[in-house]
Amino acid sequence: MNRDQSVFGDDATDFYPDRTLPEGIAPWGLSFGQGMHACIGQDLASGMSFMDGDDIDAHLFGLVPTAVQTLFDHGCRPDPDDPPEMDASTTRPYFGRYPVIFGA
């Protein structure tokens, strides 16, 4: 659903968080559900939008972005000698394995 081209456009599969969306569509699609059982941990998990004038030291960036940023801070990158492979057990575009290396 988060790659629905009728909602997110022809480039729906591209990572493009700044795309213009139809009114009422959240940039994160339905990742956190919707309605009365929507995720209560969304802000904790994904953080709050950073707005002009926000204090960067007091901002809630979220567990997932913080973890990903920490990986990048430690030089995490795809292993050039061991390319990623898609998960062959599903038609969904999921990685089955994505080997990485660390360091400068």
Ligand code: HEM
């Ligand atoms: C990237 C991380 C997360 C994703 C993608 C995610 C996604 C979701 C989704 C899709 C639902 C709705 C399930 C449904 O419709 O029945 C949900 C519910 C819920 N999430 Fe998350 N979640 C995340 C992180 C968290 C965190 C960090 C917490 C708590 C600290 C949390 C607590 C909950 C709870 C308690 C519900 C049930 C709400 C209810 O049924 O009223 N989630 N989550």
